[in-house]
Amino acid sequence: MKIKKYEVYDMKEAMAVIKKELGPDAVILSTRKIVKNGSFGLFSRPMIEVTAAVDYSAKRETKKTASETIKPVEKTIEDNADISKLTEVINSLGLNKFEMLLNDMNEIKKQISEMKTAISENMAIDLPKSLKEIYNIMIKNEVDDVLAYKFLKKIEGRIDENSTSLQIKNIAMQLFADIIPVEKDYFTMLKKKVLALVGPTGVGKTTTIAKIAANLALKLQKTVALISIDTFRIGAVEQLKNYAEIIDVPLRIASSPTELNEIILGFEDYEYIILDTMGRSQYDTAQIDELKNFISINPLISVALVLSMSSNHSELGDTFNRYSKLNPDYLIFTKLDETKYFGSIASLPILKKVPILLMTNGQNVPEDMEIPDGKKIAKTIFSEIPTLWRN
Numbered sequence: 357m358k359i360k361k362y363e364v365y366d367m368k369e370a371m372a373v374i375k376k377e378l379g380p381d382a383v384i385l386s387t388r389k390i391v392k393n394g395s396f397g398l399f400s401r402p403m404i405e406v407t408a409a410v411d412y413s414a415k416r417e418t419k420k421t422a423s424e425t426i427k428p429v430e431k432t433i434e435d436n437a438d439i440s441k442l443t444e445v446i447n448s449l450g451l452n453k454f455e456m457l458l459n460d461m462n463e464i465k466k467q468i469s470e471m472k473t474a475i476s477e478n479m480a481i482d483l484p485k486s487l488k489e490i491y492n493i494m495i496k497n498e499v500d501d502v503l504a505y506k507f508l509k510k511i512e513g514r515i516d517e518n519s520t521s522l523q524i525k526n527i528a529m530q531l532f533a534d535i536i537p538v539e540k541d542y543f544t545m546l547k548k549k550v551l552a553l554v555g556p557t558g559v560g561k562t563t564t565i566a567k568i569a570a571n572l573a574l575k576l577q578k579t580v581a582l583i584s585i586d587t588f589r590i591g592a593v594e595q596l597k598n599y600a601e602i603i604d605v606p607l608r609i610a611s612s613p614t615e616l617n618e619i620i621l622g623f624e625d626y627e628y629i630i631l632d633t634m635g636r637s638q639y640d641t642a643q644i645d646e647l648k649n650f651i652s653i654n655p656l657i658s659v660a661l662v663l664s665m666s667s668n669h670s671e672l673g674d675t676f677n678r679y680s681k682l683n684p685d686y687l688i689f690t691k692l693d694e695t696k697y698f699g700s701i702a703s704l705p706i707l708k709k710v711p712i713l714l715m716t717n718g719q720n721v722p723e724d725m726e727i728p729d730g731k732k733i734a735k736t737i738f739s740e741i742p743t744l745w746r747n
C-alpha cells in the first residue's frame with residue numbers, strides 16, 4: 357500500500373500526475389483546499405491537496421515517473437500487510453456504503469439512458485422515411501431529441517414527396533438554421549452597456565474577455581474598460597491583469613456591489629465595459645446568489661452565460677438552469693475545438709430562447725473567436741459524420 361499527498365492547482369492536474377506516478381489503479385482518499393504563496397509571496401493562488409493511494413501488493417512493477425513540477429509533500433507509506441486495516445477504516449467511515457450508493461446511481465443512470473433511447477427511437481416512428489433519416493443524423497450530432505422530433509414534425513407538411521433526399525435535407529437544414537437564435541451584431545448591441553460573463557470555473561470566461569477586449573481595442577480602435585468581480589477575495593485576478601496590460605486597457609477590481617456601481621460610473625466615457633466573474637464551483641448556489649447582488653446593482657449590465665463544449669453535453673442544460681437566476685441575456689459557447697458534436701449549440705438557445713453571442717474555438721487570444729452563424733451551425737449539425745469545428 358502506498359499513500360501520497362500532492363499539491364496541485366486542479367483535479368485534472370491531480371488525476372494526470374496520480375495516474376502517472378501511482379498507476380491506473382490509484383484511488384483518491386481525500387482532497388482539501390490550501391493556499392500557497394507564489395514567488396516573493398506577492399500572489400497567492402488556491403491549490404488543492406490530494407491524497408491518493410494504491411495497492412502495490414498485486415502489481416509491484418508500476419513505474420515511478422515522478423513529475424518535475426509536483427513534488428510529493430509527505431513520505432511514502434509502504435505497507436503491504438495493512439490492507440485489512442485500511443479496509444476496516446474504510447468500512448468504519450461508511451465509504452463502502454458510499455460506493456454501493458454510487459453503484460446504485462450508475463445503474464439508475466444506465467436504465468434512464470436505455471429508456472431515453474427507447475423513447476427516442478419510438479418518437480421518430482411516425483416520421484416519413486426521409487425525415488427519419490434526418491432525425492437520426494440530428495440525434496447523432498446530439499440535438500435534443502424532443503426538439504428534433506417537434507421540428508421535423510412541423511416541417512413535414514412543407515416537404516415535397518418527389519424531392520430527392522438531399523433536397524429534403526437541404527430544406528430542413530435551412531429551416532433549422534432559421535430557428536437558431538443568434539446575436540449577429542454584438543458590437544452594436546453592447547455599446548454603452550456592461551457585459552458580464554458568468555459561468556462555471558474553467559469554461560473560459562477570462563480568456564474570452566481578453567479575446568473580446570483585444571478585438572474591440574486593437575482591431576476596431578474602440579475604448580474598452582475591464583472590471584473583475586472578486587467575490588471571494590481569492591485574489592485570482594492576475595490572469596486578467598496580464599491581459600489588460602498587454603491590450604492596454606484599464607482594469608478595476610470590485611469587491612462589493614456598490615463598489616462595482618461606482619467603478620461603472622467612473623468608466624462612463626468608455627464605449628465598452630466588460631465584467632469578469634469568478635467562483636469556486638458551479639454547484640455553489642450561494643455564489644450565484646452573491647453574483648446576482650452584483651449584477652442587479654446597475655441596469656446597464658447584461659449577462660452572458662459561458663458554457664464549455666468540452667464538458668458533458670447532457671449537463672449543459674443543468675448548468676443553464678443553475679445560472680437561470682441571473683437571467684442570462686446571451687450564451688457564449690467555448691472550446692468548440694474540443695468536440696465533434698455541436699447539437700447543444702442549437703438545442704440550448706432554441707429551448708431556452710436565449711441567443712448565442714459568441715463562440716470560441718481555441719486558446720489563442722484574440723483570434724480563436726467567432727460570431728455565430730445559424731447556417732454554419734445547422735450545417736455542422738446536419739453533417740452525417742460528426743467532425744471538428746471548421747473555421
Ligand SMILES: Nc1nc2c(ncn2[C@@H]2O[C@H](COP(=O)(O)OP(=O)(O)O)[C@@H](O)[C@H]2O)c(=O)[nH]1
Pocket residue numbers: 556557558559560561562563564595690691692693694716717718719724
Ligand atoms: N481548447 C480551448 N481552450 C480554451 C478556450 N477558451 C479558453 N480555454 C482554456 O480554458 C482554460 C480556462 O480558461 P479561463 O479563461 O481561465 O476560464 P475561467 O475560469 O472561466 O475564467 C484556459 O487554459 C484557457 O486557455 C477555447 O475556446 N478552446
Ligand SMILES: [Mg+2]
Pocket residue numbers: 561562563633634
Ligand atoms: Mg477566470
